[in-house]
Amino acid sequence: MQNTNKQSSNLLKLIILALLGTISLVLFFLNFPLPLLPAYLKIDFSDVPALMAGLIFSPIAGVIVVAVKNILYLAVSGAGDPIGVAANFLAGVMFIVPVSVLYHKFKGVKSIVSGLVAGTIIMALGMSVLNYLFILPAYGWFMGWEMTEQFKWFSVYAGVLPFNIIKGIVVGLLFVPLFVKMRSWIEQKQAKFV
Secondary structure, three states: OHHHHHHHHHHHHHHHHHHHHHHHHHHHHOOEEOOOOOOOOEEOOOHHHHHHHHHHOOHHHHHHHHHHHHHHHHHHHOOOOHHHHHHHHHHHHHHHHHHHHHHHHHOOHHHHHHHHHHHHHHHHHHHHHHHHHHHHHHHHHHHOOOOOHHHHHHHHHHHHHHHHHHHHHHHHHHHHHHHHHHHHHHHHHHHHHO
């Protein structure tokens, strides 16, 4: 009997993660560019369902939602750009994991805010380094462009770094009031899945 309950709980968890991944994909398509930054860098709110999964279940659940979103995006868009999808996955992981780790350790609004600040800094710095070392050179190779050191530095300082800082702030400003409103629901769901 207990084994059946555990199986149905795991199945429900899987269904919730798949649903959150799908919602995340829809939010991924509702994006907008920022003025003064390259047009290909667009803000979206697809990390919000992944943050919810990370808070309700675990940091791994948040990562699964980010993965589901990116796999679905590849499937529905037929994107010939696996580099952008990989970059989006890495940025999501760097942002979501610190928030959910700090929340599960300390609980409460302060830990969410601290996690969002840490996640924003980790994502901004991490994506800057990854873009400079791997992502921009991979794009250069993929598109047949000559990637100069000056271009890479400029792309990171004038695009990637400010974009990820702004994205973290915008998503955080949306997520904190959402968390405050949904806190009791999130805690209720946590208790159900423990």
